[in-house]
Amino acid sequence: MTKIIIEKSGLAGADQLANYLENRLAEIVWHSELNTSSGDNKFLQHSGAFVCAKHFADENGGVGGVTEIARSIKAARVLIIAHEAGSGFSISSEMKGNLIHLNMASADMQAAKLEANYVNNYSLQMVASLVLDDAHVAVSDTKSLELMALAKRVSKTDVTVFINGPTGTGKEVLAKFIHNQSGRIDAPFVAVNCAAIPENMLEAILFGHEKGAFTGASTANKGIFRAADGGTLLLDEISEMPLGLQAKLLRALQERKVTPLGSQREIDVDVRVVATTNRNMLGEVKEGRFREDLFYRLNVFPLASQHLHERKNDIVAISTILLKRHAAALGSIPALADDAIELLLNYGWPGNVRELENVLQRALVLCSGNIISAADIMVDGTAIEQLTSSRMMQAQQDSALPA
Numbered sequence: 001m002t003k004i005i006i007e008k009s010g011l012a013g014a015d016q017l018a019n020y021l022e023n024r025l026a027e028i029v030w031h032s033e034l035n036t037s038s039g040d041n042k043f044l045q046h047s048g049a050f051v052c053a054k055h056f057a058d059e060n061g062g063v064g065g066v067t068e069i070a071r072s073i074k075a076a077r078v079l080i081i082a083h084e085a086g087s088g089f090s091i092s093s094e095m096k097g098n099l100i101h102l103n104m105a106s107a108d109m110q111a112a113k114l115e116a117n118y119v120n121n122y123s124l125q126m127v128a129s130l131v132l133d134d135a136h137v138a139v140s141d142t143k144s145l146e147l148m149a150l151a152k153r154v155s156k157t158d159v160t161v162f163i164n165g166p167t168g169t170g171k172e173v174l175a176k177f178i179h180n181q182s183g184r185i186d187a188p189f190v191a192v193n194c195a196a197i198p199e200n201m202l203e204a205i206l207f208g209h210e211k212g213a214f215t216g217a218s219t220a221n222k223g224i225f226r227a228a229d230g231g232t233l234l235l236d237e238i239s240e241m242p243l244g245l246q247a248k249l250l251r252a253l254q255e256r257k258v259t260p261l262g263s264q265r266e267i268d269v270d271v272r273v274v275a276t277t278n279r280n281m282l283g284e285v286k287e288g289r290f291r292e293d294l295f296y297r298l299n300v301f302p303l304a305s306q307h308l309h310e311r312k313n314d315i316v317a318i319s320t321i322l323l324k325r326h327a328a329a330l331g332s333i334p335a336l337a338d339d340a341i342e343l344l345l346n347y348g349w350p351g352n353v354r355e356l357e358n359v360l361q362r363a364l365v366l367c368s369g370n371i372i373s374a375a376d377i378m379v380d381g382t383a384i385e386q387l388t389s390s391r392m393m394q395a396q397q398d399s400a401l402p403a
Contacts, residue, residue, distance in 0.1 A: 077098045140313045155177075164277055169305040175232070192236065210260055232272045237277060239278075360372075
């Protein structure tokens with residue numbers, strides 16, 4: 001668990017920030033409560049970041065002083081936050097990105113706004129995304145927090161996990177989270193999309209093959225089961241696996257052995273399997289498209305991801321991660337204006353997180369300056385504001401119709 005050290009002095013929204021970071025499974029340590037002379041610095045040897053206000057930095061020797069404080073508490077990164085009246089949102093960095101300056105919009109730090117709905121406060125969410133690494137999933141919605149808590153519990157075991165959910169809802173992200181929280185974190189995480197590989201190649205890709213096992217096999221290949229040995233194997237869209245191969249997969253899971261194509265030798269493998277699907281698997285079993293015995297072998301610990309519109313409090317958190325990722329080449333990360341956030345929260349997101357990512361990439365191209373406004377939020381060339389308004393009008397008309 002990543003430790004974040006926060007200096008509370010002069011930092012507006014410190015309690016809300018700490019609350020949100022804890023929701024994202026970070027461990028919070030208040031800097032004022034540390035006593036490095038008593039050995040607390042040994043406890044903090046794997047600290048992630050030190051967060052403080054610009055006011056605190058100014059009173060403690062500026063950047064140089066804060067950097068020395070960070071070294072003394074073993075913090076790998078430093079985030080200095082300013083929230084001055086009349087200032088806008090901006091981010092800059094130095095020391096190869098390990099020292100970050102964040103200037104928050106002063107309106108975001110008003111007490112009333114912080115207390116009212118801090119989970120949709122863009123500035124606070126961006127702070128969390130800046131100080132946490134990719135192993136920490138961006139969630140704020142109660143449903144998602146419950147899901148992550150379950151995922152964390154199962155990560156400490158080696159049981160097989162089956163994740164079911166609509167396309168684009170982050171099933172692979174959840175699988176990576178389970179791997180990163182497990183004792184296998186230092187071993188490989190290998191993913192294979194069962195729907196994207198030709199049927200005649202899937203067995204060789206899964207179990208490996210010897211040289212000359214089939215036409216074109218000029219060299220041997222160990223396959224992804226052995227590539228993931230000691231780690232986690234993600235079988236994405238497992239429902240698309242051909243029936244003939246399902247029996248061989250079942251045997252590999254039961255025996256923990258694989259036999260490469262062209263070989264008679266069984267090879268031991270130690271993998272933790274996570275499978276995903278977007279289908280109703282009981283229906284697939286009933287229709288004879290998926291083996292019942294394999295389904296129950298995989299469905300040891302089921303988890304379900306949800307449509308984005310069912311967990312709206314995740315939208316701003318996820319947006320900060322996506323903007324951080326795609327704005328890197330631009331040199332600065334823009335702010336989401338309040339009217340843009342309102343549109344994002346009210347849109348239905350039929351394409352889930354993948355659609356949100358497309359919309360935000362489009363907004364990065366369209367926005368002027370360092371602000372993404374409502375006018376920059378578009379779906380397939382149409383402003384989301386227009387789509388949302390037309391759907392609301394249609395809903396009102398439908399409700400007015402006689403029963």
